[in-house]
Amino acid sequence: MNTISIRGVIKNYPNFTLGPIDLTVQRGELFGILGPPSSGKTSILKLILGLVRPDHGRVLVGGVDTDKIEVAERQISMVFQNLALFPHMSGRQNITFPLTERGLSKVEIATRLGAVSDVLHVGHVLHKNPAQMSGGERQRIALGRALAPDSRAILLDEPIAALDARLREEMRVELKRLQRMNNQTFVYVSHDEEEVMAIADRVAVVIAGRVVQVGTPDEVYQRPNSLAVAREVGSPPMNLFRGRFTANGSHFECGNMTMAIAEAIDVPAGEEGTLGIRPEDIHQAHDHATQRFQVSVSSIEPLGGYTIVNALLGEQLIKIRVTGQLESPHDYGGSVAFDARRIHLFDSEGDRLGI
Amino acid sequence: MTSVQINNVTKRFGDFTAVRDLTLDIPQGQFIALLGPSGCGKTTTMNMIAGLENPSEGSISFNGSDLSGMRLQDRNIGFVFQNYAIFTHLTVYKNLSYGLEVRRLARSEIDRKVRAMAGRMGISHRLGEAASRLSVNEMQKLAIGRSAIVEPRVFLLDEPLSNLDASFRAYMRAELKVLQREFGQTMIYVTHDQIEAMSLADKIAIIDQGRLMQYGAPLDVYNDPHSRFVANFVGSPRINLLDGRLEGESGRLKLLLDGGAEIALSAGAAAEFSRVGFAQAVTLGIRPQHIYLGDRRSPEDIGMRGRVEEIERVGPTRLAYLQVGQTRFLSVDSHDRLSTGEEITFYLRADKSLAFDLATGDRLGGRLH
Numbered sequence: 001m002n003t004i005s006i007r008g009v010i011k012n013y014p015n016f017t018l019g020p021i022d023l024t025v026q027r028g029e030l031f032g033i034l035g036p037p038s039s040g041k042t043s044i045l046k047l048i049l050g051l052v053r054p055d056h057g058r059v060l061v062g063g064v065d066t067d068k069i070e071v072a073e074r075q076i077s078m079v080f081q082n083l084a085l086f087p088h089m090s091g092r093q094n095i096t097f098p099l100t101e102r103g104l105s106k107v108e109i110a111t112r113l114g115a116v117s118d119v120l121h122v123g124h125v126l127h128k129n130p131a132q133m134s135g136g137e138r139q140r141i142a143l144g145r146a147l148a149p150d151s152r153a154i155l156l157d158e159p160i161a162a163l164d165a166r167l168r169e170e171m172r173v174e175l176k177r178l179q180r181m182n183n184q185t186f187v188y189v190s191h192d193e194e195e196v197m198a199i200a201d202r203v204a205v206v207i208a209g210r211v212v213q214v215g216t217p218d219e220v221y222q223r224p225n226s227l228a229v230a231r232e233v234g235s236p237p238m239n240l241f242r243g244r245f246t247a248n249g250s251h252f253e254c255g256n257m258t259m260a261i262a263e264a265i266d267v268p269a270g271e272e273g274t275l276g277i278r279p280e281d282i283h284q285a286h287d288h289a290t291q292r293f294q295v296s297v298s299s300i301e302p303l304g305g306y307t308i309v310n311a312l313l314g315e316q317l318i319k320i321r322v323t324g325q326l327e328s329p330h331d332y333g334g335s336v337a338f339d340a341r342r343i344h345l346f347d348s349e350g351d352r353l354g355i
Numbered sequence: 356m357t358s359v360q361i362n363n364v365t366k367r368f369g370d371f372t373a374v375r376d377l378t379l380d381i382p383q384g385q386f387i388a389l390l391g392p393s394g395c396g397k398t399t400t401m402n403m404i405a406g407l408e409n410p411s412e413g414s415i416s417f418n419g420s421d422l423s424g425m426r427l428q429d430r431n432i433g434f435v436f437q438n439y440a441i442f443t444h445l446t447v448y449k450n451l452s453y454g455l456e457v458r459r460l461a462r463s464e465i466d467r468k469v470r471a472m473a474g475r476m477g478i479s480h481r482l483g484e485a486a487s488r489l490s491v492n493e494m495q496k497l498a499i500g501r502s503a504i505v506e507p508r509v510f511l512l513d514e515p516l517s518n519l520d521a522s523f524r525a526y527m528r529a530e531l532k533v534l535q536r537e538f539g540q541t542m543i544y545v546t547h548d549q550i551e552a553m554s555l556a557d558k559i560a561i562i563d564q565g566r567l568m569q570y571g572a573p574l575d576v577y578n579d580p581h582s583r584f585v586a587n588f589v590g591s592p593r594i595n596l597l598d599g600r601l602e603g604e605s606g607r608l609k610l611l612l613d614g615g616a617e618i619a620l621s622a623g624a625a626a627e628f629s630r631v632g633f634a635q636a637v638t639l640g641i642r643p644q645h646i647y648l649g650d651r652r653s654p655e656d657i658g659m660r661g662r663v664e665e666i667e668r669v670g671p672t673r674l675a676y677l678q679v680g681q682t683r684f685l686s687v688d689s690h691d692r693l694s695t696g697e698e699i700t701f702y703l704r705a706d707k708s709l710a711f712d713l714a715t716g717d718r719l720g721g722r723l724h
Contacts, residue, residue, distance in 0.1 A: 036520060164392065165549075166593050173665055173676060173683075193521065198667040198674070217668045235670060236525035280671040299532045301554030304577040304590045305644045305687075308554065310529040317529060321671065325574055 002027050002062050002075075002152035002185050004048055009057035011043065018043045018209045020057065025153075030179050030186045032200030032217075034193050036232065040209040041189045045155045048187065049078050062152065077146040078155040085130040085142055092126040095144040102149065116144040119174045136163045140171075147178060153185040161190065172199045193233055197221065205229050222342075227350035230276050236308060236319045238276045238344065245271045252345065255314045257293060262340045265354040267347065276344035279308065279321035285337040292335040295320075300329050311336075356383040357417050357508035357541050359404060364413035366399055366565075373399040375565040376413070383418075386535050386542045388556035390549060390588070396565040397545045401511050404543065406430050417508060433507030433540075435498050435515045443487035447478060450486050450497055454505040468504055475537065476500040492523050499531075503538055510535075510542040516551060528554050549589050553577070561585050583716040586640045586709060592674055595646075595684050597639045598713055601628060610639060614682030616659070623655035623705035627720035637719065640709035643674065646686035648693075648701050655705035659684070663697045677701060 003026055010019035018040045025031040033041045046052040047059055050066050059066045061074055077098070085094050095116065099109045117123045120140040125133050133141065139162045146154050160171045176199050179186050190196050196203055197217040205213045205220060205228075213225045224230040230238045243254030247269040252259045259275060267273070285292040293313050301308040302325060309320040309332050326332055345353040359381040366374040374396040381387050389397040402408040404415055406427040415422050422430065441450050451469045460468075473479040476496045481489060486497060495515060502510065515531075516524045532555055535542050546552050552559045553573040561568045561576065561584075569576055569585045580586035586594050599612035608625040610618040618639070620628065628637060651658060661679035666688065668674075673688040677699070686701065693699065710719040 165591075166587060169593055169685075173667070176665065194669055198669050221668065221670075231522060235521050237522040278671065299529060299536075301528065301532075302573050302577075303550060303553050304574070305592070305642065308525075310532070317526075319525065319529070325578075327574070 003060075004153060004185065004187070005060040005063075006044070006047065007058045007060070009047060009054040009059060011047065011052060011054050013043075016040070016209060018047075019054075021211055023204060023211055023214065025185060025187055027185055028183045030176060030188060030199060030201045032196035032203040033187065033189045033206055034191075034196040034203055034232070035206035037191055039206045041191075041206050042157055044206065045078065045157055045187060045189055048153070049076055049155055050074060075149075075152040076155060077149060077151040077153075078157065079143055079146040079159045080157050085138060085145075087130050090127055090129055091122060091133070091137075091141045091144075094130070094141050095126075095148050098145065098149045112148045112150070113144075116148045116178075119147075119178050120144050120171075136167060139163060143175075147184075150182060150184070153187065154179075156186060156188045158190050159188075160195070161192070168195070175199065194235065197233070205232060207232065223352070223355075224276075224344065225352045227274055227276075227346045230344060230346070234278055236279050236321070238278050239282070239316075239318045241275045241277075241316065243273065243275065245269065245273055255316075257314060259338065259343070260291060260340075261343070261345065261354075263354060265345060267353065272348040273353065274346040274350070276346065277338045278342065279319040281339040281342040282318070282320045282336050283339065284332065285335040289335075289337045291340075292337055294335050295333070297329040297332050300326050300332065302326060356539065358383040358419075359509060359541060359543070360416040360419065361400070361404070362414050362416065364400075364403065364410045364415065366396070366403060366408065367411045373565055374403075374410075377562075377565075377567050378413075379560055379567065379570060381541060381543065383541055384539050385557045386532075386544065386555060388544045388546060388552035388559045389562060390546055390552040390559050391562035392588075393547055395562045397547075397562050398513060400562070401513060401543060401545050404509065405432050405434070405511055431505075431508045433502035433505065433510040435495075435502050435510070435512045441486050441494060441498050441501060443485070445486060446482065447473070447484055447486055447489065447497060448482040450501050451482075451504055454501065458505065472500045472504045475534075491519060492527070495519065495527065496530075499534065503534070503540075507540065510538070510540050512542065512544045514546055515544075517546075517548070524551075531555060550591060553589065559589075561588060563588075580640075580709065581718050583638055583640070583711040583718075586711070586718075590642060592643045592669065592672075592685055592687070594640050594642045594709075596711075597641075597682060597684075599637060599639065601635050601637050610637070612639075612680070612682045615680035616682045618657055618659070618703075621655040621657065621705050623653075624657060624703075624708045627708055627710040629720060636713035638711040638713050640711060641684075641703050641707065643685045644687045644689075645704040645707035646677075646684060646701055647689075647704070648699060651702055653705065657703040657705060657708070658700060659703065660698070660700050663693050663695055663699060666693060666695055 006021050006023040009021045035041050096109050096113055120143055122140045125137045130138050143159055160168050202216055203220055204211045207228045213220055213229045220233055241254040243252055245252055245267045249265040249267045250261055252275045295311040295313050297309055297311045299310045307322045307326045309322055311318055347353050361377055361379040364374055364377045391397050403410055451472055452465050455465045473482055478493055516527050558572055559576055560570045563584050569581045577589050597612050599610050602609055608620040659679055661677040663675055664678040665676040666673055673691055675686050675688040675693045677684040677686055712719055
C-alpha cells in the first residue's frame with residue numbers, strides 16, 4: 001500500500017541537478033539516506049512529500065502517481081530540521097492538532113498522545129508553549145506531532161540533530177522501536193552517517209545528486225561499490241592507496257609497497273586504481289606473516305574502548321583501529337598486515353573491482 | 356615556553372555565574388582540552404585567558420606572573436576559531452605575513468618565515484593564490500599557520516574542527532597533534548566533542564555548569580571517572596547508567612534497579628559500593644565493552660539473563676541492546692553473532708563496574724579516591 005517509488009526523477013535547480021533517481025522504499029521499511037552536505041538528500045524528501053515537482057519522471061506512493069493525490073491526502077508527514085511548531089499552542093496541542101483535524105475520538109487521541117509522549121520523554125513539557133521549552137524538547141514535540149497521526153510514511157530530516165549525544169543515542173533506538181511497532185514507513189535523512197547506518201534497514205548513499213548505492217548498512221559498509229561510497233561511509237575513513245595493478249591482476253603496487261590480491265581480478269596490466277583497507281582491518285603482523293609493511297607510529301588517539309593509531313606507511317599517513325587501550329605510541333610498532341579478505345579494490349574510474 | 360595558572364577564578368555576568376572557583380594548572384608545552392556541554396563555561400574560561408574578559412574573582416598567570424591588567428595584544432596569544440578568521444580577499448602569502456608585518460620584521464625575515472610555515476602546512480604551492488580559493492581543509496591549515504607564525508606564548512583553539520566534515524576531521528586531528536609537537540607551544544583546546552578531546556589532549560579538564568568536574572589524562576578520566584557526569588560525558592558508545600537501590604541481605608549486597616531487574620553483587624563489585632550504607636539510591640555504571648557473552652571469565656562477574664532487543668551497526672562495531680525487565684543494557688556484539696529476539700546470558704565485569712551516589716552524582720568507590 002504505502003510503498004514509495006521514485007522512477008527516473010530529474011529535478012533541475014539553478015546550480016544543481018538532482019537525478020536521475022530510481023529508488024523504492026518498501027512498506028514498513030526504515031529507509032535511510034546519507035551523503036555529504038548539499039548532495040540532494042533533503043530534495044529527495046521534498047519530492048516525496050510533494051513540496052517539489054520533478055521535471056522528469058514520477059513519484060508514486062502506494063502505486064498512485066503523487067500528481068494525482070492532493071498533498072493533504074497523501075498521509076505523509078515530515079519532520080524538518082528547523083522545526084515548525086505552532087508557537088501559541090502547548091506541546092500537547094501541537095501533537096494532537098493533526099489528530100483533531102482528522103476527527104479522531106477523544107479516547108484515540110489520548111491513547112496516541114500517551115504512546116508518543118512516553119517514547120519521546122516529553123510528558124513533563126506537554127503543558128508548556130514552545131518558547132518555554134529547550135531546543136531538545138521542541139525537537140521531540142515536533143517528532144511527536146509527526147508520529148502521532150500514524151501516517152503512511154514519515155519523512156525525517158535530521159530529526160534528532162539538535163539533541164545532545166546521549167539523548168540522540170537513546171532516541172534512535174526508540175524511534176526504531178516505534179516505527180516497527182506501528183509498522184510505519186520511515187525515510188530518514190541525516191548528515192550523521194553513523195546515525196543513519198545504526199537506525200536504517202536499508203540505506204541509499206547520495207552523492208552529487210545521484211543515488212550511488214542502495215543496500216543494507218552491512219552491505220554498504222563491507223562492500224562499497226565505488227570509491228565515493230568508500231570515502232563517505234566509515235569513521236575514521238577507509239585508508240586509500242593509489243597505485244597500479246600488475247600483470248594478470250594478481251598484485252597491486254603503490255610506491256614501494258606490493259600487495260598480493262587473494263583472488264586475481266580481471267584488469268589490464270598497469271591499470272591504475274585504488275586499494276582500500278578500513279582502519280580496523282589492519283593488524284600488527286605476526287613474524288610469519290607473508291605480507292608485512294613497516295610502519296612508524298606518529299601518534300595515538302586513546303578513545304577508551306579503542307585506540308586510533310596514526311602511522312606512516314611509506315609516505316602515507318594511515319589510521320589503524322586497535323581494540324582496547326594503548327598508553328603510548330611505543331606500545332604499537334614494527335610491521336602491520338592487511339586482512340586480505342577485507343581489501344577493497346577500485347579501478348581508475350572509482351568503480352569497485354572483484355567481489 | 357609558557358605555563359598557565361588559573362587560580363580560583365570565578366566569572367559572573369549579572370546574576371549568572373559562568374565559571375565557579377576554577378583552579379587549573381597547565382604545564383608548559385602541554386595540550387589541554389576544556390571539554391563540556393554548550394554553556395558550561397569553557398569558552399568564557401578561554402576568553403579570560405586571552406584577556407577578552409576579566410575574572411570577577413581570582414587570577415590568571417603565565418609562568419607564575421599575574422596577567423591582570425595586561426592588555427590582549429600584549430599577552431601574545433594565538434587564536435584559531437571555528438570560523439577560520441582568515442582574510443579571504445588576500446593571498447595565502449599575505450595571510451601568513453600579516454602578523455609579522457604588524458610586528459615590523461625585516462622583509463627577508465618575513466619571507467623566510469612565511470615559506471617555512473607554508474612548507475610545514477603543505478600549502479607552499481598555493482602561496483600566490485587568493486585564500487578564498489583554498490579548500491575548507493586548507494583554509495583551516497592556513498588559519499593555524501597564520502596564528503602559529505608569530506610564535507605565540509599560548510595557543511587557544513575554539514572548536515576549530517567543527518566546520519569540517521567527518522573524514523577531514525579525523526585527518527585534522529592527527530595533523531594538529533603533529534603540529535603541536537613541532538611547535539612545542541602550550542595549547543588550550545575548547546570543544547564539546549569528547550572524541551576530539553580524548554584523541555588530542557595530554558590532559559582534559561571536564562567542565563559542567565562552570566565547575567571543574569575532573570582534570571586528568573584521557574584514559575584516567577575514562578577509566579576512573581570521579582562522577583556520574585564525567586562517566587556519562589566521556590566514552591563512545593555511551594556508558595550504561597542504571598539507577599536503583601542498594602539492599603543488604605544476610606551479608607550480601609544486591610542492587611534493585613528501577614526497571615525491576617535485580618543484581619546480586621559479588622564481593623568484587625560490592626567493594627565499589629562500599630562507601631554507602633544500605634538502601635541508598637545509587638547508580639551502577641558499566642561500559643558496553645565490559646559486558647560480555649559466553650563463559651563466565653571470573654567468579655566475581657555479574658551474570659544476567661535478557662533478550663536482544665535491537666542490534667545496530669556503528670562503524671566496525673555491532674551494538675546490542677539487551678533487555679532485562681524494564682532495564683536496557685547497551686553492549687558490544689564483538690563476534691557479530693547475536694540476533695534480535697534471542698534470549699541470552701551475559702556478564703557484567705565486576706572489576707569494571709562503577710558506583711555513583713544518585714543524589715550527588717559522586718563516585719562511591721574508585722581507585723584514585
